Amino acid sequence: AESCEDAPAEMLMRVWQWWNGSLSAPGRPRSHPNFPRHGLLRYADDPNPRLRQLALDDPESTVELVERLSRDPHEEVRYRAATDARLSSASAVWLLDDPHEHVRRAAAGHPALPARTLVQLLRSPDTAAAAAGSPGLPEPVAERMIEVLRRLRAEATG
Known part of the structure; x- marks a missing residue:
């Protein structure tokens, strides 16, 4: 199919x-x-987590629904909420403490994370890769990362 x-x-x-x-x-x-894509809101309270997360794909879904599903009991639904650009910065930060690594990783790359939080994530080997891919990464931080990588490559090759 x-x-x-x-x-x-x-x-x-x-x-x-x-x-x-x-x-x-x-x-x-x-x-x-x-x-x-349309009519998926009817699954927002479905007992099946595979269907519940689809409600976020409906064009009529709301920020409130994203926030609610970010607190869902099932990790797959929380993961899907963590990847939604409408998720608030507070909820993205909250998901950084999720018990499931893939949810934490998704939250670490969320564009709404505050710059200070992103910088903290970049300093941890466990979250640096996800945080480095965040579209919310401040430009000066990205430039500094590139500078450090260039220097490390030069040292490794020369």
Whole structure:
């Protein structure tokens, strides 16, 4: 279904409930052009966490829903909320203490993190890579990182 360009929306929804995609088609079936986008809000309170997280993809979903799902009992739903650009900086910071590493890593790369928090994350080997990829990284910090990398490469090769 994930590689069939004319797969019907209903089939893609059924597949989504049990399948995370493959290396040959990452993000599918959710990223499939026929995957439904409207009407997903009805899943916001679904007992199935795979469906619950889809509510964030609905164009009518709200910041309030993102915030609520960032506190969801299921880590997969919190992970999805951590990757949503609408998540508040306070919630992104809160998710940095999540018990699940992939949720913490997603939160560490969130663009809403305060600069001070990002700098702290850059200093930790556990979170530096995720924080370095954050679009919220202050330009002077990024420039300093590039400068340090150039110097380290020069020292290693010369």
